[in-house]
Amino acid sequence: MKHWNIQVRGKVQKVFFRASTKAVADQLGVKGFVMNKPDGSVYIEAEGNTFGLESLLEFCQEGPEGAMVESVEYQEVDVLQGFKNFEVIKKIN
Numbered sequence: 001m002k003h004w005n006i007q008v009r010g011k012v013q014k015v016f017f018r019a020s021t022k023a024v025a026d027q028l029g030v031k032g033f034v035m036n037k038p039d040g041s042v043y044i045e046a047e048g049n050t051f052g053l054e055s056l057l058e059f060c061q062e063g064p065e066g067a068m069v070e071s072v073e074y075q076e077v078d079v080l081q082g083f084k085n086f087e088v089i090k091k092i093n
Contacts, residue, residue: 003032003077004053006044008060010070017042018088020064021056028052031083047083 008017013036021034021044030048037043046056060072 001047001080002050002053003045003047003080004057004074005077006046006057006060006072006074008042008044008063008069008072009040010063011066011068012042012063013040015066016064017067021059022086022088024059025052025056025086028055030056031086032081033083033087033089035089045081045083046086047080 018034018036021042024030025032025034025046028048028051030046030052032044032046034042034044044056044060046053048056057072057074061069063069
C-alpha cells in the first residue's frame, strides 16, 4: 500500500474532473480524495497498490473529455492515512 499526493494543472475545473477521478479510483480500488484548489488546479490524495496508483496517474494525464491537462506532478508520502473510500471534496475550508 502506497500514498501519493497528485497535483493536476491545466483546464481541469468545470469539466467533471473530480467526478471522473472518483469513478476511476472506485474501479481501481484506490482510496482517498480529490478537490479543486483556488489556483485552478486539482489536488488528489490517493492510497492503493502500485497498479491502482499508476493507473490513476495515467488517467490524470488525460482527464475526462473537455479537460486540457498541462502538467501532472506526484509525490509518494511515507504516511498512510487509512482512507475508507474515495471522496469528492466539494469546497475548501
